[in-house]
Amino acid sequence: MIDPIRIDGLAEFTRNLKKLDADLPKTLRVAMNGAAKVVVDWAQPRVPRRSGRAARSIKARSTRSAVRVAGGGTRVPYYPWLDFGGKVGPSRSVSRPYRKEGRYLWAGLAAKRDEVRKVTEDALLDAARKAGIEVD
Template sequence: MEIEPIRVEGLAQFNRALRKLDAEAPKGLRLAHNAAANIVVDTARPKMPKLSGRARASVKARSTRTATRVSAGSNRAAYVPWLDYGGEGRVKGRPPKREFKKGGRYVYPSFYEKRDEVQAELERGLLTVVRSAGLDAD
């Protein structure tokens, strides 16, 4: 199941133009991206197994002004990539081998499931940023 990522042409140039208008304006772009990413986060978290809750808690929106990002894993939950994708894990003290799944089990499938909602939220957020900068959008 391979779905194209959502691409916004001219976003970097738009970011630079916003910065010229107002130094604070581009921060709204990051917030718009985080709102879209949180749709995936809210879908992926409940799907993950819960033993200690660290894996679920490590799934977070980590967007920038030019990219919508979801991160999974942390120093406290370094096993999340193994949990999501699988792999060897045959080192002493590590979990056993888990079947490798190229598309993952939690984060990417959640994106695929909610792709239309993510795109709609991103469009809504970007239009809000444009309007708050005093520009017309069509």
């Protein structure tokens, strides 16, 4: 399985940004969504389409301390089957080869890992500069 990108000290960094300016953590969250959008843009065109709901369900979701890419939901309960495979239907009659690493989201992170890392780094540096912290 592909390891997620983790940033040590991100929660502390956002707390300190909030002390400097209450709006900075919000701008950092929005900027970090740009990194998730890289994965979303890679995955959406690769999802099989009938109605297009599964592809449209792939979205970036974020908080002040975490950014995620998620697919599926109540209107698209079959999305995990599309991404990871398995057997579904009456008597498990519909089969799709199982892939532990997935076909879309985790594969997108693996394919675009360097770009995601670069966008994340740029977002952190930009937030620090907006706070007036000298970054070299």
